[in-house]
Each structure stands twice: as C-alpha cells, then as structure tokens.
Amino acid sequence: MKARRKSVILVYAVLIGLSAVMLLPVAVTVSTSLKELTEVYHEPPTLIPQKLCWSNYPAALTTFPFLRYLANTMIVVSFSITGTLFSCTVVAYGFARFRCRLNKVLFTVMLSTMMLPGIVTSIPTFIMFTRYLGWYDTLYPLWVPSFFAAPFFVFLLTQFFRTLPTDLLDAARIDGCTELGVLWRIVVPLSKPALLTVAVFTFMGQWNDYLGPLLYLQDPDKFTLALGLTHFLSGGAYNEVYGTAWNLMMAASLVVMLPIIVLFFFAQRSFIEGITLTGMKG
Amino acid sequence: MALRRETKLLLAFISPWMIGFTMFLIGPMVASLYLAFTRYSIQSYPRWVGLQNFRAVFLGWEPNFYHSLQVTLVYVILAVPMGLIVALSAALLLNLQSIKGKSIFRTLFFLPSLLPVAASGIVWAWVFNPKNGLLNRVIELVSGQQGPEWLSNPRLALYCLVVIATWGFGGGMIIFLAGLQGVPRHLMEAALIDGANMWQRFRHVTIPQISPVIFFNLIMGMIGAMQVFSVAYIFQQADASVSREATHFYVLNIFYHAFLYDRFGLACALAWVLFVMILILTSVQFWAGRKWVHYES
Numbered sequence: 001m002k003a004r005r006k007s008v009i010l011v012y013a014v015l016i017g018l019s020a021v022m023l024l025p026v027a028v029t030v031s032t033s034l035k036e037l038t039e040v041y042h043e044p045p046t047l048i049p050q051k052l053c054w055s056n057y058p059a060a061l062t063t064f065p066f067l068r069y070l071a072n073t074m075i076v077v078s079f080s081i082t083g084t085l086f087s088c089t090v091v092a093y094g095f096a097r098f099r100c101r102l103n104k105v106l107f108t109v110m111l112s113t114m115m116l117p118g119i120v121t122s123i124p125t126f127i128m129f130t131r132y133l134g135w136y137d138t139l140y141p142l143w144v145p146s147f148f149a150a151p152f153f154v155f156l157l158t159q160f161f162r163t164l165p166t167d168l169l170d171a172a173r174i175d176g177c178t179e180l181g182v183l184w185r186i187v188v189p190l191s192k193p194a195l196l197t198v199a200v201f202t203f204m205g206q207w208n209d210y211l212g213p214l215l216y217l218q219d220p221d222k223f224t225l226a227l228g229l230t231h232f233l234s235g236g237a238y239n240e241v242y243g244t245a246w247n248l249m250m251a252a253s254l255v256v257m258l259p260i261i262v263l264f265f266f267a268q269r270s271f272i273e274g275i276t277l278t279g280m281k282g
Numbered sequence: 283m284a285l286r287r288e289t290k291l292l293l294a295f296i297s298p299w300m301i302g303f304t305m306f307l308i309g310p311m312v313a314s315l316y317l318a319f320t321r322y323s324i325q326s327y328p329r330w331v332g333l334q335n336f337r338a339v340f341l342g343w344e345p346n347f348y349h350s351l352q353v354t355l356v357y358v359i360l361a362v363p364m365g366l367i368v369a370l371s372a373a374l375l376l377n378l379q380s381i382k383g384k385s386i387f388r389t390l391f392f393l394p395s396l397l398p399v400a401a402s403g404i405v406w407a408w409v410f411n412p413k414n415g416l417l418n419r420v421i422e423l424v425s426g427q428q429g430p431e432w433l434s435n436p437r438l439a440l441y442c443l444v445v446i447a448t449w450g451f452g453g454g455m456i457i458f459l460a461g462l463q464g465v466p467r468h469l470m471e472a473a474l475i476d477g478a479n480m481w482q483r484f485r486h487v488t489i490p491q492i493s494p495v496i497f498f499n500l501i502m503g504m505i506g507a508m509q510v511f512s513v514a515y516i517f518q519q520a521d522a523s524v525s526r527e528a529t530h531f532y533v534l535n536i537f538y539h540a541f542l543y544d545r546f547g548l549a550c551a552l553a554w555v556l557f558v559m560i561l562i563l564t565s566v567q568f569w570a571g572r573k574w575v576h577y578e579s
Contacts (some may be wrong), residue, residue: 015381022449025405044419075402098289119509211512269389271396
C-alpha cells in the first residue's frame with residue numbers, strides 16, 4: 001500500500017511539473033504584459049511585476065489599428081460560421097439520410113481528401129482568386145470557400161445525424177414534411193450541440209488562421225488580427241532606449257489569445273468532442 | 283424507382299460539397315499539375331517547359347530543395363515521435379483511476395495547442411531571444427553565464443522548433459484519452475488475473491487496443507509536420523538573427539518561390555514533389571501498419 005501511495009505522489013509530481021512547463025510561457029506573457037519597460041529589462045528578472053502597469057494594454061492596442069483588425073477578423077469569422085453551418089448541415093444530412101451505393105463511394109472520397117496536403121491546391125486557388133476573380137487584397141478568399149462544405153465538419157455532423165431516431169424523421173415525413181422541412185424543423189433543433197461544436201471550431205480556425213491572410217492581404221488596413229499582430233512585431237513596438245517593447249508585444253499577443261481562452265472555457269466539451277471524433281474515424 | 287429518387291436527393295443535398303470539391307480541390311490539383319510543367323509568373327501566361335522544373339528540383343539547379351527537404355525530414359523525425367510520446371504519456375497518467383483533478387490537468391495540457399500561432403509564436407520568439415529572452419535570463423541568473431544563441435545557431439534553432447511543436451501535444455493527448463477509455467475493462471482484468479505486471483499489461487493489452495489511435499496520430503502528425511510553416515515564418519519575421527538555414531522548411535521554400543520570386547511553375551512542381559513524398563510516406567505507414575495496427579472487426 002505504501003508503494004502505491006508513493007507512485008500516486010510521483011504521478012501528481014509529474015502532472016504538476018508538466019502543467020508548469022505548459023503554463024510557463026503563458027504565465028510569463030501575462031507577467032511581462034503588466035510590467036513597465038524598465039522592469040522588463042531589469043536584472044535580475046522578476047516573475048511578479050513590482051508595479052502593475054495596466055496602461056500597457058491600451059498602449060499596445062493603440063500602437064497598431066487593433067479595432068480595424070478586429071473588425072476584419074469578425075467579418076471573416078461571421079461569414080465563415082454562417083457558410084459552414086449552412087453548407088455542412090445540408091451536405092451532412094444528404095450523406096446521413098439518403099443511402100445508396102453512390103453515397104458510400106462519395107463519402108469515402110470526401111474523407112480521403114482530408115489527408116491531402118493543402119499546399120498543392122493553395123497555389124492554383126490563389127491564382128484563381130487573385131487573377132481570375134480579382135480578389136487579391138480582399139477578405140473574400142478567406143470566407144467564400146466555407147460555403148462549400150468542409151469535409152471535416154460534414155463528417156462530424158453526418159456522424160451526429162446518424163444517431164438521431166429515424167422514427168421521428170419518418171413521422172414528420174408522413175405528416176407531409178418535405179426533406180428540407182425535416183432538416184430544418186426536426187434535425188437542426190435536435191443537433192444544437194453538434195452545430196455548436198462546428199461553430200466553435202470554425203471560429204477558432206478562422207481566428208487563428210495565419211497563412212490565408214498572409215497570402216491574400218497586402219494592404220495593412222485589411223489585415224486580420226493574427227496577421228496584424230506579427231506585422232506589429234517589425235514596426236510598432238520599439239523603444240529608443242531599450243529596444244523591443246516586449247511588454248506591449250505580450251499585451252497585444254494576450255489580447256489575441258483571449259477570445260480563444262474564454263471560448264475554450266465555455267465550450268471545452270465541444271472542443272474535446274470535436275477532436276475526439278477526428279481521431280475515432282481512424 | 284425508389285433508389286433513383288434517393289440518389290437524386292443525395293446529389294441535390296451534397297451538391298455544395300461537390301461544387302467545392304471540383305472548384306477547390308480537383309480543379310486546383312489538375313491546374314497545379316499542369317503548371318508544374320510550365321514557366322509561369324503571375325502577370326504573364328504559363329509557358330510549357332516540359333520537365334525543366336523537375337530537373338531544376340532534382341539536379342540541384344534549385345539550390346534549396348535538398349536542404350529544405352533535409353531540414354523538414356529531421357524536424358519530422360524529431361517532432362512527431364516527441365509529440366506522440368508526450369501525448370501518450372500524459373493521456374496514460376490522466377487515465378489512471380486514482381488521480382483527482384483530471385479535468386484541470388486536461389485543460390492545462392490541451393489549451394496551448396489551440397492558441398493562435400501568431401500570438402504564441404511571438405511569445406516563443408521572446409522566450410528564446412538570446413539577449414533579453416526568458417530562457418537566457420534564467421540561465422544567466424542560475425549559472426551566471428551567458429546562455430546560447432538559441433535561434434541563430436542552426437542546430438539549436440531546430441531543437442527549439444521541436445520543443446514548440448511538442449508544447450502543442452494537447453490535441454493528440456485528447457485523442458489518446460478517448461482511445462484509452464475505449465479499452466475494454468474485461469481485457470485488463472483478465473490480464474491482471476493472469477498475473478501480468480504493469481508493463482506487460484501496457485505492452486500486450488493497452489498498446490494493441492489503442493494501436494488505431496496511435497496510427498492515426500502518427501499519420502496526421504507526420505502529414506502536418508511535413509508542412510510546417512507558420513512558426514518558422516513568424517520567427518524569421520520576428521528576429522533577423524534567426525537562422526535562415528535551420529528554419530528554411532520545405533513549404534517555406536515553396537512559399538518564397540511562389541509569392542516572393544513569382545515562380546509559380548517551379549512552386550507547383552515543388553508542391554507536387556511534396557505531395558508524392560507524403561503519399562509514399564503515408565502508404566509505407568499503412569503497409570507497415572498492417573503488421574502492428576489491430577482493428578476490432
């Protein structure tokens with residue numbers, strides 16, 4: 001029994017140690033974001049700021065057009081969520097409901113496309129959007145594709161729709177409901193948790209997306225937050241005496257992380273279910 | 283007749299995906315295959331040059347191909363197993379019955395993997411900054427000596443990127459946890475009754491039972507790591523002293539050819555070479571997986 005207790009203590013020690021390693025970068029980000037610049041460069045380094053310098057936050061957010069970047073990001077995010085929810089719900093219902101041989105073939109094709117490396121398609125897609133549609137330096141390339149059903153979310157919703165009781169759907173059909181009516185009146189209300197998962201993942205994907213904005217946006221006024229933040233690195237936060245104003249950099253980074261952190265705490269279950277389902281198809 | 287109606291409805295409902303599949307997948311893939319055989323700068327029209335791009339790639343006229351491939355493969359070989367081992371270990375610990383506060387630990391381990399790379403990249407760039415970064419200041423405080431130039435030393439820079447990749451093990455851990463929860467209890471109990479010790483139970487019950495999940499994480503980790511881009515790019519932006527040599531990953535090389543040097547044909551050829559390499563690596567894994575991946579039928 002004693003050996004068992006020892007091993008439990010050891011497990012806790014490992015878990016706490018690992019947590020510390022995981023959290024350390026975030027913790028020092030918070031701490032640095034609240035320091036005065038003199039303290040950032042002060043020897044020896046401090047973990048807890050001597051004076052909490054909250055004014056770093058407004059200062060950081062005014063050294064680059066934060067609100068504009070936020071607005072751009074929200075445009076991309078909201079259109080993407082709308083598009084993803086609409087298109088993926090309809091497609092997933094098709095795959096879940098209408099069984100035939102073609103269904104199985106196409107579903108397999110769709111799943112296998114999830115493994116394709118994005119870089120192969122990204123160059124011709126870039127040419128199509130910029131040269132033929134004239135969408136260079138606009139937000140369209142970032143959200144228009146979401147109206148065409150991303151395989152991952154279709155898969156996630158199809159799995160969910162297949163668990164719904166078919167009796168209920170058949171009853172509605174007998175009562176004269178069309179297929180779209182069944183989908184809209186019965187399937188969608190019953191699938192709120194799954195739809196929430198899709199929305200949360202879409203938000204996160206678009207909020208965090210770096211390569212998309214990097215390829216398509218050139219005018220700094222059109223940047224999203226993720227791209228704007230790194231742009232800020234090379235310009236805004238520089239102090240004549242000390243060099244890089246790391247306190248402002250950290251404050252700005254934290255602000256960009258914050259929505260993801262908040263969302264994560266509210267919708268942790270959605271995140272975990274979504275990630276789990278991707279693994280379970282394997 | 284009934285079947286036909288079903289098929290028609292199916293096609294109607296899935297048409298958004300079929301359009302997307304044509305426009306954003308098959309179309310671009312065919313286009314990029316064609317462009318790989320052309321010389322193409324975006325203002326002009328593609329001009330057919332046969333195998334010239336591929337000759338450039340393989341015969342070393344394109345100076346960065348072998349180098350970027352090597353850097354990327356070393357990164358894959360280090361980062362993927364590291365991520366798998368840490369993710370599996372954490373999942374095993376969190377799956378122990380006697381541990382309390384599981385959900386707190388799970389949250390702490392999972393969250394970093396979700397943070398935007400633009401923001402966490404900046405934080406890491408500061409952590410490894412040689413002059414006033416966190417790591418070297420701690421080293422100086424403890425040992426009184428100047429720490430190494432983490433990011434300008436090619437070898438160290440690569441290790442730093444592996445550390446950052448490992449930091450994002452949370453997603454893999456969540457998938458492992460789900461897999462571990464699916465291991466049937468009766469198998470564990472049977473092994474226990476037969477007198478199997480902890481290692482034997484792990485080796486002969488847990489591992490075979492979760493092998494499909496290990497396989498999935500391995501394949502996805504590999505495909506992802508082959509395409510590593512953002513962190514390296516952000517590092518190069520953040521700090522002029524960052525070793526270009528160590529961070530010149532394959533996809534970064536493609537990116538520079540296409541979007542900096544306006545060589546879209548060459549970039550497409552490079553992308554297709556990467557695609558075929560990933561295809562081969564994945565097929566090899568699937569072939570090898572038949573020997574060790576155990577599917578419950």
